[in-house]
Amino acid sequence: MAIPKKLREFDVVRDDEKCIRCEVCCRMCANDVHSYDAETDKVSADSAKCVGCHFCEDVCPTEALVIKRNKSQIKRNANWKNDALGNIIKQANTGGVVLIGMGNDRPIRDYFGHIVLNASQVTNPSIDPLREPMELKTFIGSKPDRIELVEKKSKIKNTTEIPPQLELETPVLFTAMSFGSISLNACKSLAKAACDFGTYWNTGEGGLHKDLYPYAHRCIVQVASGRFGVDREYLKKGAAIEIKIGQGAKPGIGGHLPGEKVSAEISSTRMIPEGTDALSPAPHHDIYSIEDLRQLIFALKEATDYKKPVGVKIAAVHNVAPIASGIVRAGADFVVIDGIRGGTGAAPQIIRDNVGIPIELAVAAVDQRLREEGIRHRASLIAAGGIKSSGDVVKAVALGADAVYIGTAALVALGCHLCQRCYTGKCNWGIATQDPYLTKRLNPEIGAKRAYNLLRGWSLEIKEMLGGMGINAIESLRGNKEQLRGVGLHEKELELLGIKHAGEAW
Amino acid sequence: MRKRLIPDIDYRVPSACGVTGIMNQKGELFSGEAIYASICNMLERGNGLGSGFVAYGIYPELKDYWCFHIMYENEKAKENTEDYLKRNFGIKHSEPIPTKKVKSLKFIPLLWRYFLGIEKNVESAEDYIIKVVMDINKEIEGAFVFSSGKNMGIFKGVGNPDEIGEFFRVPEYKGYIWVSHNRFPTNSVGWWGGAHPFGILDWSVVHNGEISSYGVNKRYLENFGYFCTLSTDTEVITYLFDLLVRRHKIAFETVGNILSAPFWSQIERIENKEERELLKTLRMVYGPALVNGPFSVIVANSSCMVGLNDRIKLRPLVAATKGDFLYISSEEAAIKIVSPQLDKVWMPRAGEPTIGKLM
Structure with a gap:
């Protein structure tokens, strides 16, 4: 019978006059799109294989290549679109679960895009960050609700014990991305950038490779359901520990690194046999309720002599506020909330696209809930999932977050074009792959510089926005919903976000 | 609820203003004429939409009783409030606040003062008073407690300081701390309660910013x-002082390091490690108490008068001494009109509190 082919997503358009037959595209494309025929002296493309990563377009020395979105379209239909059809065809072919990488690409309401910021006029001078100090220093960790001071020999001393803190020069951290899901060069790039700038990076569930030890003092080590790479040394090396319960891109399910990717390096880092699948179960099999989580939090604190903050990461789901409250009461020093737009190296598409709630609503709900219960100071709140610009950072902080995690944005700085094929291991940019031919394309020194530049650029922009509001320290923005207004949001949404509509005064 | 008569209870009204304070640090009483002259030398800093005075030491014969100054929109509000007060206190004495007719003043509320004793068994008298004041102000329509300390009182309303001072007969009182405010709100308002000083317990705050x-x-x-x-x-500043000084028992000097915290770059330059760590800890724990934006405030209670600027001194504040007197004001002119020959005049640095204490 005639079998429908995979729907073509892209057309590789080559300007034959510009093409100099250098064959760089042919050598570089991990998906074997381009080929050169010496007999006819023609370079041709098999567009059906193209994933749209734009690597060839960027390396073509004569700009002869343009990757365009598909021309082959089905009859116009408001309900049945190419992607729905495409997935059905794939499943009819294989009978499997459709995999995908990166964050949700559906038009789920972007609340950040419906929020605008304030600026000072007349009654309150705006502050010029180029002339005046503008402070972004942020501490992640549990704070006491007050401190006891005593005066000794006319010197004031604090007698209250302050729990361990992470000190950030900007309220932006690199989120969990494991060695395995991304290359060692990508890990190094982010790790070095975090150290150079004064923020933190996260191992994900990939263990800590020896080459990353020099950056361990600014690393958050993750303990996830597979417990890969976790031993005493791993815990001691990190600056903080994060227990991963859930991830915004795939709430409620585990992870899977296929055996063919488990190379010698990954095997030793994750502490599993070479070539075996690395399966992270959906739940932690020692956490079936909140009291079990408490035990794990304190087991990790015990193991590290109460010298490191221990946090918990969850996906933003319907009941996120009470869950976060439980986590704080269970002893977590920080809580990470990962929204529905959060990224992933691999997830079933049906989960990524349909499960969870937007981070904006989740952060506002959690912050409000913790305040109502009088325990907001007991844990820091990190928002993750869909932070695309410094504007989003400012809005997330004003909605109640202490800091944000970025993943996708950091990878874009390293070259990623969001083709969403991380799970194939054929990342032409050398990011989501373990193929040495591909990973060597990512120079960790240059990668680190680019990720550093991103942090720097965003931090400068955050300072400009703060100065405009007449604020010169980030702590005066944290939870400051007065500085936010909604545009085009209905009353319930405004109520949940805790903000007024544009046009309303103080 | 109170929308018609008092619009600015529903909106936050930013205002720029003039502030001035005089304290005799030996606690000797002096008449309100000085503060009246001082604030009236800064009429330019207000627009007739609010001014007020606070005086400490004015009720020596009733100094052990909590004195509530209350404004009412109507008789009904007064009845309801008095019922409430009778249920919760022993009323030692009550009377209308003495006033003089000033033709230019409008929307004058009923103004009464009450001297109250707590007869119930309460854990903390201060917390009880705060609760009562919040109850009345929130729950009883048309009633507003605008002063609630002992042996002190706030007098304020909508008008220029010369009018308000004359109306409340300010020059006839004698106190050891006097603070006054002249308001330039950026919304038109008609509510007397919106004027400064703002007070709770014996705290009073005037604020430009x-x-x-x-x-x-x-x-x-x-x-x-x-x-x-x-x-x-201003309400926020008042509560922050009450929280930090009274409840968390933090000294004024240190409170300055919380409300107008030094910059990280300044903290890093401090050589003494303990001092550096303390400032860092204060910022870490009390970050949400950092007051950002332009302000100069004068805060007073029964034993202190403190002037404080924002961290980059976006609003003026000048201080001076003469003998036992400490002056803090928006303008030097407002001090010199009272005391032309001063011992010392200085501009307090951003975030550095100027503290006057009873000796």
Whole structure:
């Protein structure tokens, strides 16, 4: 019978006059799109294989290549679109679960895009960050609700014990991305950038490779359901520990690194046999309720002599506020909330696209809930999932977050074009792959510089926005919903976000 | 609820203003003429939409009783409030606040004062008073307690300081601390309660500025049971002082390092490690109490008068001494009109509190 082919997503358009037959595209494309025929002296493309990563377009020395979105379209239909059809065809072919990488690409309401910021006029001078100090220093960790001071020999001393803190020069951290899901060069790039700038990076569930030890003092080590790479040394090396319960891109399910990717390096880092699948179960099999989580939090604190903050990461789901409250009461020093737009190296598409709630609503709900219960100071709140610009950072902080995690944005700085094929291991940019031919394309020194530049650029922009509001320290923005207004949001949404509509005064 | 008569209870009204304070640090009483002259030398800093005075030491014969100054919109509000007071206190004495007719003043509320004794068994008299004041201001329509300390009182209303001072017969009182305010709000308002000073217990605050961190400070205070019902920036500062000084027992000098915290770059330059760590800890723990945006404030209670600027001194504040007198003001002219020959005049640095204490 005639079998429908995979729907073509892209057309590789080559300007034959510009093409100099250098064959760089042919050598570089991990998906074997381009080929050169010496007999006819023609370079041709098999567009059906193209994933749209734009690597060839960027390396073509004569700009002869343009990757365009598909021309082959089905009859116009408001309900049945190419992607729905495409997935059905794939499943009819294989009978499997459709995999995908990166964050949700559906038009789920972007609340950040419906929020605008304030600026000072007349009654309150705006502050010029180029002339005046503008402070972004942020501490992640549990704070006491007050401190006891005593005066000794006319010197004031604090007698209250302050729990361990992470000190950030900007309220932006690199989120969990494991060695395995991304290359060692990508890990190094982010790790070095975090150290150079004064923020933190996260191992994900990939263990800590020896080459990353020099950056361990600014690393958050993750303990996830597979417990890969976790031993005493791993815990001691990190600056903080994060227990991963859930991830915004795939709430409620585990992870899977296929055996063919488990190379010698990954095997030793994750502490599993070479070539075996690395399966992270959906739940932690020692956490079936909140009291079990408490035990794990304190087991990790015990193991590290109460010298490191221990946090918990969850996906933003319907009941996120009470869950976060439980986590704080269970002893977590920080809580990470990962929204529905959060990224992933691999997830079933049906989960990524349909499960969870937007981070904006989740952060506002959690912050409000913790305040109502009088325990907001007991844990820091990190928002993750869909932070695309410094504007989003400012809005997330004003909605109640202490800091944000970025993943996708950091990878874009390293070259990623969001083709969403991380799970194939054929990342032409050398990011989501373990193929040495591909990973060597990512120079960790240059990668680190680019990720550093991103942090720097965003931090400068955050300072400009703060100065405009007449604020010169980030702590005066944290939870400051007065500085936010909604545009085009209905009353319930405004109520949940805790903000007024544009046009309303103080 | 109170929409018609008092619009600015529903909106936060930013205002720029003049502030001035005089303290005799030996606690000797002096007449209100000085403060009246001082504030009236800064009429330019207001626009006739609010001014007020606070005086400490004015009720020596009733100094052990909590004195409530209350404004009422109507008789009904007064009846309801007096019922409430009778249920919760022993009323030692009550009377209308003495006033003089000033033709130009409008929308004058009923103004009464009550001297109250707590007869119930309460854990902390101060916390009880705060609760009562918040109850009345929130729950009883048309009633507003605008002064609630002992042996002190706030007098304020909508008008220029010369009018308000004359109306309340300010020059006839004698006190050892006097603070006054002249208001230039950026909304038109008609509510007498919106004027400064703002007070709770024996705290009083006058404030020139707008607080950009209002949203943070307000939500932080809610954690500790303070609810900002008045939507004024000044309310936030008052509660922060009460929280930090009275409840957390932090000295004024240190409170300055919280409300107008030094910059990280300044902290890093401090050589003494302990001092550096303390400032860092203060910022870490009390970050939400940082008051951001331009302000100069004068805060007083029965034993202190403190002037404080924002961290980059976006509003003026000048201080001076003459003998036992400490002066803090928006303008030097407002001090010199009272005391032309001063011992010392200085501009307090950004974030550095100027503290006057009873000796």
